Amino acid sequence: MQLxxxxxxxxxxxxxxxxxADPSLTEQGLVQAGRLVxxxxxxxxxxxxxxxxxxxLQTAQPLxxxxxxxxxxxKGLAEYDYDLDHYIPFETAKELGSDAYKRILAGHLPDFVDAELFRTRVLTSVDQVVSSCAHEETAVIVAHGGVINIVLQDLLGLELPLTFPIEYASVTRILVSRTGRRRVASINETGHVRDTLRV
Structure with missing residues (x-):
């Protein structure tokens, strides 16, 4: 199958x-979501x-x-910020120079995150998706930069949990063999939204 x-x-x-906090998409975000179709x-x-x-959910809806x-x-596909009373987009965090931004930029989860708990729930949830799909199917998971990075860390054996700067509305492809072996086919495809992203 393909994820x-x-x-x-x-x-x-x-x-x-x-x-x-549970923010909706910006006008730009709605454009990006539409381009995924x-x-x-x-x-x-x-x-x-x-x-x-x-x-x-709003990103998934046009599709x-x-x-x-x-x-x-x-629920296990939620980001590590799920219970916070605020959401600061990454580009805004950069402007603020926050400690969380510096940790993320260095490849680490923010210090309020229980890294092992987050990793376990994400990987368990992805396993749930894979086991519920037929081998010949393609399934889409709409989630978050941290979630996608955890999957990639696991598959690629990476030291840091946040290695890749996963862009808004990007596509990362995972192939799953009949034996259950998983491999990364592509990371962070953004051609469809490249003109909407900050450099």
């Missing part, structure tokens, strides 16, 4: 007084999975509409 790992499109900055048109997509976070597929939410 297409999609990072959500560009989200808004968000901060709330109570509960957790044509970018993924060559694939015969059988299943569509998503993180429960709004930015991922779901075109493919006439339900969006199957899996």
């Amino acid at each position: 297409l790992l999609i990072r959500h499109a560009q989200p808004e900055y968000a901060r709330v007084n109570l509960g957790r 044509e970018a993924l048109a060559p694939y015969r997509i059988a299943r569509l999975f998503s993180s429960p976070q709004l930015r991922a 779901a509409d075109r493919q006439k597929l339900p969006v199957e939410q899996i």
Whole structure:
């Protein structure tokens, strides 16, 4: 089977007084999400999975509409910031020069994250997707930069959890053999949204 790992499109900055922040996409993000429809048109997509976070669900929706597929939410595919009362887009964090930004840039998870717990729930959730799909199927997972990086760290045997700067609405392809062996076919394909991304 084939897994297409999609990072959500560009989200808004968000901060709330109570509960957790769950930002929607920006206007640019909605454009990026729309472009995924044509970018993924060559694939015969059988299943569509998503993180429960709004930015991922909104990214998945145009594809779901075109493919006439339900969006199957899996909480374990949520980003490590799921319970925070704020969301700061990476480009804004860079401008602020935050400690979290510096850690992420160096390839490390923010210090508030239980790295092993995050890794375990992400890999368990991806296993759940693979086991629920037929071998000949192509499945899409719309998730987050941290989630995709954890999958790549596991498959490539990387030391750092955040090695790759996964771009908004990018496509990373994973191939799964009949024996269950997984290999990385591509990382961070962005041709369909290159003009919408910051350099």
